[in-house]
Amino acid sequence: MNAKNIFYHADLNASYNIGARYFIREFLKSFSEKKRLQWEVKAPSIAARTRQTLSSSLSLFALLTACSSKPSLELVNSKVDIVKDKSIVGSIVITEGDKKGQELIPTALYYEFKIKNNGNRKIGGTGDKALQVKIVPNKKLVTTSKETVGFNIFNPSSYDGTGLGYGSSFVGEIQPDKIGKFILTFELGVSEENPQVPIRVPAKDKLEKLKENALDGSLIVTSDGKEIAQFDLKK
Known part of the structure; x- marks a missing residue:
């Protein structure tokens, strides 16, 4: 065959x-x-x-x-306000002079951001891996800040010698399908006259203008020193 x-x-x-x-x-x-x-x-x-x-x-x-390859973060809410609340911004204690021991409650620009993790894995952690946020202002917001208090409040070194400061409250990590809250505060001045804190609260119209332009910039989210998300706050 x-x-x-x-x-x-x-x-x-x-x-x-x-x-x-x-x-x-x-x-x-x-x-x-x-x-x-x-x-x-x-x-x-x-x-x-x-x-x-x-x-x-x-x-x-x-x-x-x-x-x-990219964390699925979504900015779900942004809130801006001008506040004078000890429970939020704390107080400045006078350490010398006739008014030693007196508490001054500063007026501050207050930001609250809510960010959702739409992914299926935890984002962030503890220590260096903890989530952090910062605002990168556009030129208009920088100009408005300087017109309001005399310096760029978004540049930490600008606070040197002012007696004022800035603060933050972050969640270190966001679990899948959960929302984390991030708070930033930037002190703008005090109502009382005192040489330890020479910057007085700006006029109401200047505060309103700062609030109106407060979202003219970007929100950067970092973890372990690396940028993992960026949001245009004007959108």
């Missing part, structure tokens, strides 16, 4: 595409309808099964890789 050479022909592309459709269908099942719609906006070819190919699954994989 003579051996025969037998050749099989197969459309490998079709096989790959069938496998891709199965993978995409099973993958999307694990997400809510809202999340599936978000994926489809970012990778339109996965929306209709007739358009799902190996290329679609590769696009989805690339999208997943990009998303997993």
Whole structure:
């Protein structure tokens, strides 16, 4: 019996595409309808099964890789106010002179930010890995700050010799699907005259102007000395 050479022909592309459709269908099942719609906006070819190919699954994989490499943080709320509240900003105790021991409660620019972790892993931690935030002001906000108190309140060294200061309250980490609150305060002056704190509270109209422009900048989130998120506060 003579051996025969037998050749099989197969459309490998079709096989790959069938496998891709199965993978995409099973993958999307694990997400809510809202999340599936978000994926489809970012990778339109996965929306209709007739358009799902190996290329679609590769696009989805690339999208997943990009998303997993960046923390999924969302700024859900920003609040700004001018406050004079000891429970928020504390007090300045006079340490010398006739008014030694007197408490001065400074007026301050108060920020409160709420940030949500939309990812599936914890973001932040303790020690150096703890989350921190800072404001990077745009030129207009820097100018308004200088017009209000005479210096750029967002530059820590500018407070040297003023008797005033700045403060913060952070959550070190945000668990998946949870919201963390971050507070920043920048002292603007005191009502009472005292040589230890020579800067008096600015006029009401200047305070209002500072408040109006307080979100003209960006909020930077860092962990372990590295920037992990940036938000445009004007949006």
